[in-house]
Amino acid sequence: MRPLRQGVGSGGDIGRNRRGANRARHRREALRALASTGLVDVRPRVGATVSRPTVSEIVELFEVVAELEAFATRLACQRGRDAPVDAIVEMHTLCRQQAETRSADAYYEANTLFHRSIWIASENTVLLKQIELLNRRLSPYRRTITFNPGRTQSSEIEHETIVNALVRKDAAAAGAAMRDHVMILSEDVLHLARNLKL
Known part of the structure; x- marks a missing residue:
């Protein structure tokens, strides 16, 4: 078990981690929504790019x-x-x-x-x-x-x-x-x- 640093409660790190995870989840959902409209191309392990139709x-x-x-x-x-x-x-x-x-x-x-x-x-x-x-x-x-x-x-x-x-x-x-x-x-x-x- 890792000792707590001074001034940081055990819930603080957990809360920060959850907020970070929530932001990442919201970003993924937003990118999926944009991809469904064709405005963004999402490629696994590459990232997302704005689509440029011909x-x-x-x-x-x-x-x-x-x-x-x-x-x-x-x-x-x-x-x-x-x-x-x-x-x-x-x-x-x-x-x-x-x-x-x-x-x-x-x-x-x-x-x-x-x-x-x-x-x-x-x-x-x-x-x-x-x-x-x-x-x-x-x-x-x-x-x-x-x-x-x-x-x-x-x-x-x-x-x-x-x-x-x-x-x-x-x-x-x-x-x-x-x-x-x-x-x-x-x-x-x-x-x-x-x-x-x-």
């Missing part, structure tokens, strides 16, 4: 998100409840207002709220979670592209088309408009990659 992987992610958001938009139309559609119209108005401020951050947040209001209106929590998961991976690219010169105005016209189809309860038109809207972002990623020579 341009083709980013485009593929946009293709999947475009289909999921189109599906959410069709479901929102089919559910046809007035309150969620009113919330979508309200978020569209907020987007237009933020576009006029020319604040990239404010517009990005309003744009996210607009899209999220449609996912919520789909009333499908599994779909909502999948879209959110994929959008976490795409958010750095969406943020870069969303407030490019001219893109905001185009985006608002596309949003208007989506909203009008939702209000008319035209699920096919609303879904197609959303798919096209999101796929344009993948084209913008390709354009950005060519300019940056990625």
